[in-house]
Amino acid sequence: MRFLIILIILLPAFAFAGPMKMIGEKGKPSEVTRTINIKMYDNYYEPAEINVKKDETIKFIVLNVGELVHEFNIATKEMHIKHQPEMMMMVENEILLSDKVDKEKMKQMAKKNPSMGHSHSNSVLLSPGEKGELVWKFSNKAKIEAACNVPGHYEVGMIAKISEI
Ligand SMILES: [Cu+2]
Numbered sequence: 001m002r003f004l005i006i007l008i009i010l011l012p013a014f015a016f017a018g019p020m021k022m023i024g025e026k027g028k029p030s031e032v033t034r035t036i037n038i039k040m041y042d043n044y045y046e047p048a049e050i051n052v053k054k055d056e057t058i059k060f061i062v063l064n065v066g067e068l069v070h071e072f073n074i075a076t077k078e079m080h081i082k083h084q085p086e087m088m089m090m091v092e093n094e095i096l097l098s099d100k101v102d103k104e105k106m107k108q109m110a111k112k113n114p115s116m117g118h119s120h121s122n123s124v125l126l127s128p129g130e131k132g133e134l135v136w137k138f139s140n141k142a143k144i145e146a147a148c149n150v151p152g153h154y155e156v157g158m159i160a161k162i163s164e165i
Contacts, residue, residue, distance in 0.1 A: 022142040023075055026121035027057035027135035035059045038146075040126065042066040043158040045146065051165040054140040061133055064126040068098055070158070071148045073123035074136055080147045080154060086115050087149045096150065100127045140164045 038060055039046040052058060062072045071087075073080065090096035095106045095116060110117030118125050124132035138144075148158040 021139065023079070023122065023144050024137050024139040024141075027059070027137040029059070029135055031057040031137065032059040032135060033057055035061060038062045038072055038160070040064045040066055040070040040072060040148070042068050043070070043148065043153045043156050045072070045148075045158065045160040047160065049161045049163060050146065051163050052138045052140070053165055054138065057135065057137045059133060059135045060124075061131065062124050062126060063131045064128055067128050068153075069096060069101055069125065069127055069150055070153065071123055071125045071150055072132075072134065072146055073120070073149055074134070074144060074146050074162070075122055076142050076144055080145070080149055083149045084151070084154065086118075088151050090116060090118065091151055096125075101125060138162075 033056060036047075036050060036058055040062060043066070060072065064070050073083065075083065087096065090106075093105070093109055093116060095102050095109055106117060110119075122134070122136065124134050126132050144162050146160040146162060147154050150158075
């Protein structure tokens with residue numbers, strides 16, 4: 001009986017870990033073998049295509065050189081689509097403005113709704129001029145892409161193709 005209860009408690013956690021594992025996992029800084037510099041413009045990335053090897057841990061140094069807020073998010077297409085309502089809610093709550101992220105408001109709102117903190121190991125959200133880092137270990141088990149889910153940006157093609165080599 002106790003085993004069953006534990007299983008029921010753990011099941012949702014496994015269900016959540018499933019799709020994340022498919023895209024790889026947060027990388028350890030000590031295992032980084034390559035650094036890739038990404039520039040975010042309005043509304044595209046440079047480079048627009050990234051080649052990765054299986055089990056490779058890459059450090060992305062992401063710089064927003066655009067005039068709008070942008071995100072660099074590593075996920076499947078399905079995950080990006082699912083993430084978009086959360087970004088829209090951040091806009092509606094005036095956390096995410098077109099040219100800046102209101103970090104103070106973000107902290108306040110995150111106390112009530114953790115998803116408003118935009119704390120995802122597979123994503124960096126940057127204001128214009130801001131620089132961020134993301135260390136990712138690729139598993140190459142699913143078709144993935146780096147994309148920006150700021151409302152409207154994915155739709156106009158702010159996507160960087162990630163190819164397995
Ligand atoms: Cu964007």
